[in-house]
Amino acid sequence: MDHAHAMAGHAADPAHIDTSTGLDSRKMAFWTFIGSECLLFGSLIATYMAYKGSSLTGPYPHDTLVNGKLEHGILNIPLTSFSTFILLMSSVMMVLALNAVQKGDKSGSVLWLLMTALFGSVFLGCQVFEFTHFYHEGLTLQTNLFGSTFFVLTGFHGAHVTVGVIYLLTLAYLAHKGKVGPEKTLNVEIAGLYWHFVDVIWIVIFPLVYLIK
C-alpha cells in the first residue's frame, strides 16, 4: 500500500491536479510567502529611509559636510556595483538552470545550479569584505543610525542570499543524483522564485542605499 501511495505521489503530483484553480498549491504558497517578505523588507527599507541622513556622528554613507569639514562617504560604489552585476548574473544563471531542467538536461541543470550558487557566494564574499572593511573604518552596528539601519537591512538580505545558496546547493546535489528531472521542474521553479526575489530586493536596496544621496 505504501508503495502504491509513493507511486501515485510521484506519478501524478496530486497537489497539481486537485486544486480549485488548477494552479499548484506550493507555488501559490511560495508567492504568498514572497508577499509576506515584501512587507518584511519593506519595513526594513522604510526604517532605513526614515533615518536617511539622520546620523549624528560619522562615518556617513556619502560625502557629507559636517561643520564645514568634508567627511568622505564610506560606501564603496565600485565594489557594490560589481557585486550587483554578479547578483544579476546569478539570476540569469538561475533561469538557465530552470531551462536545462525543463529540457531534461542533467549536466546542464547541475552546472547552472552550481553556477548560480557560486555567483551568489561571490556576492556574499563581497558583502563580507564590505562589512569587515566598514568595521575597520569604525562603522559598526552600534556606531550611529546609519550603521544600525545599514547593517541590519543588508545583513538581512545577505542572510536570505545565504539561505538561497544552501537551497541551490541542495538542489544541485539532488540534480547530480539524477533526482531533478523534468517532472521536478516546479521544485526548481520555486527555488528560482526565491532567488529572483532576493535579486529583486537588491534591485531596490542598491539604488536606495548606495546610489541616491
Place this chain on the structure above:
Amino acid sequence: MASTATVAAPRAAAAPHAETGLWSWITTVDHKRIGVMYGVTAFLYFLVGGIEAGLVRVQLFVPNNDFLSAESYNQLFSMHALTMIFLALMPLTAAFFNFLVPLQIGARDVAFPRLNALSFWVYFFGGLFLNVSWFLKAAPNSGWFAYAPLTIKTFSPGLNMDFYVLGLQVVGFSSIIASLNFIITIINMRAPGMRLMRMPIFTWLTLITSVLMVTALAVFTIAVTELMFDRLFGTNFFNTVSAGADPLLWQHLFWMFGHPEVYILILPIMGMVSEVLPTFSRKPLFGYNVMVFSGILIGWLGWGVWSHHMFATGMGPIADSFFALSTMLIAIPTGIKIFNWLGTMWGGNLRFTTAMLFSIAFIAMFTVGGISGVMHSAAPADLQQTDTYFVVAHIHYVFFGGTVLGLWSGLYYWYPKVFGRMLDEKMGKVHFWLTLIGMNMTFFPMHFLGMYGMPRRTFTYADNLGFTALNQLETVGMVVIVLATLIFAINLFTAWKRGEVAGNNPWGAATLEWSIPSPPPVYNFREIPVVHSRMPLWEGDPALSGGIPHGKVDETTERITLGGTKVGEVRDVTDENKMSAHDLGIHLPPPSYWPIVLAAGISVFFGSMIFRQVTGPAHNLWYLSFAGLVTIVFAVYAFAFEPGHSH
C-alpha cells in the same frame, strides 16, 4: 491504487498508525485535531489572561491599595493584553479557522497539513516561553505596545522586554505560517462548484483576515527584530538618547501592525456571527455580496489608519487630518455590516438559542465600541481621551463585547460539530446573561472614569478623586464575568462527555460542515461534494431556497448527495464512522513528528538569547543557540524530504 478504488469490507480500526493516545496528538496533521488543540490551549490562556485582569481589578478596588506593587501591576496589565491578544483570542479564531475552513469549503484537509501542525507547536512553545517570564519575576511590563524608547535597554534594563521581543517573534511567526496556509487552502482546496462567491461568509472573512496577518505581522516582526537588536546587540534604531533616533519610528511600525491586528481579531468574529444569524433567523444572510466587499474594504482601509493611535504624539496637522479622515471612513463598511445583520434578522423566524443571544449581544456591544471608536477618530477629541479609561472602555467593548461574545457565540454554535454533543442550553443562558451583565458593569463605567480623567496603566489612585465607587462597581462586574466564565468552563467540560448527542445538523444550518457526521470522520467528506449554491443544505427546501442566490428548486437540480444520501437529514452515521480512511481508499497524509521538532528548534534558538542575558556575556549559553540552529536546519531538511508527504 486500483485495489483501493473499490471499497474493501469494513475492518474494525484498521489503522495504519496510532489514532489515540498522546503521541497521536503530538504527531497529528489532521486539521480538526489541530483546531481542537488550538482551542483548548487558547481557552486555558483565556483563563490565565482573565486571572491577570482579575488581579488588576482587585488592586483597583480601593484607592491607595497596596495589594500589588506598581511593578507587578505593570507586568499584570501588560501580560493581560499580550495573553489575551496573542495567546487567547487570535489562537481561538485560529482554532475555528482550522476546524471549520476545510469543512466549509468541502476539503479533506488544509493545503499544508504539516505546516499547520508546525504553526500550532510554534504557538504552543511561544506561549510557554512568554509565560516562563513569570517564574523569573520578569514578565513584560511596558504594555502590549512596548513603546520604544521606553523599552530600550537604557530604560528597561531587566529581562522583561527581552521576553517580549523574543516571545512575540516566535508567536508572530506561528501566525504568519498559519495564515499562509489558510490563504492557499481557501483559494485552492475548494470543492467543485464552490466558487469564491459561494463560499460561506466565515471562510471569506478568514481569507481576508489571513491576508491581513501575512502582511501586518511581517511589519511587526521587523519592528520587534529591530527592538531585539537594540536590546541584545546595542543597535540604535530606537536610541533617542545618544544616537538621535526618532521616538516615533517604533510607534509607526507598531501601529502599522497594531491596527490591522484589531481587524484580525474582529473580522473572523464578524464571519461567525454572519453564520449564526441566518441559521437562527431561518433566512439567508442579508446582502452577502455587500458583506464580502465591506469585509475586503475594512481589510484594505485597516492598513491606512494606524496613526490614529498617535494623535497625541505631535505628528503635525496634515498627518493628523489624514488619519482622522481615513478612520472615519472605516466606520462606513463596519456600519454596513451592522445593518446587514439587522436586515438578516428582520422578519426572520428567530430562535433565541444561546449562540443566537451571543450574536445579537455582539451586534449591540460591538456597536457601542464602534461608536466610541468614531469618537476617537476626531483628533481634537482624541487628545482629551488619550491615556484615560475612556480608551480602555472602547477597546474592551470591541475586544470583549465584540471578539469574545462572538467567539462564545461560535463555540455554542459549532461545539456540537466538534465534539458531537450539544452544550447545555440552560447553563448557556445563565452564562450569557451573566456575561452580558458582567461586561457592562465592568466596562461601561470606564467611559465615565475616562471622562473624569482617570489615567490608564496607573496602579492606584487617590481617594479624593471620585473614582472609588465606579471602580468598585467594575470590580464587582469582574466577579460576575468570572462566575459566568466558570459556568461556561464547566459546561464545556461536562458536555464533552455527557452532553446531548448532536446529529449531523442540530441547528438546521445551511453550510457544508453540517452535512457530515458530528464529530466529522477523519477524512471529513466520504465523497467530495459538488456545490451548486451558497447554502447547499437549504437547497432542497422550497421555503428556504427561494432566498438563496443561484438556488435551484426544480426537479432537474442536481441535489448534493454525500455518500449516496441526501444531505440535510439527520441519519444514523455509526456505520460510516467505523470505516477508516484506509477502508474507503482515501489517502490522508501520515502523521509527522517533524513539526514539533522544528518548533522546538525555533523556540530553543530564540529562548537561548534570554539565557544569554541571565548568565551574562561571559557565560552565555551560545551552545543552546547553536543547538537550536542545528535542530532547525536538520528538521527543515527532514520536513522537506519526509516520505508520504507531497508537500
Place this chain on the structure above:
Amino acid sequence: MSSTTREIVHDQHTHPTRRFYLFIGAGLLLLTVLEILGYVGETKGVYASGTAAILILILSGIKFFMVVAYFMHLKFDNKLFTGIFAFPALLGTLVIVGCIMLFHVVHGVATEYHANTPADAQHVSGGPRGG
C-alpha cells in the same frame, strides 16, 4: 470531479528560450550601468540631486518589473500569482512611501528637531533634504 464551474488552467504557458533570458539579462546589466552613470553624473554635478534620484528610481523600477515579469514568469503565468504578489508589494511600497512622508515631509513637532542636526542639513551635493 466533473464540474463546469471548475476553472482548470493547466500549465500551458510556453517557456521562453535561453536567448530570451540572455537578452533580458543583458537589458538588466545595461540598466544597472545607466543607474551607476546617474550616480556618477550627480557626483560630477551634471544633474541636480533630485533629478538623479528620480532617474535612478525609474531605472530600478524597470529592472524590478523585468525580473518579476520575465525571470519570475509573472508575464506568462496565471494572473492570480500576479495579484498575490502585487498586493503585498504595493503595501510594502506604501509602507516605505508612508515612512518617507511621515519622517521627512509632513512631520510635526516630534520629528522636527531632525532638521536641525548638524549631519543632516548639509550634504555636499544634495543640499537640504525635502523637509
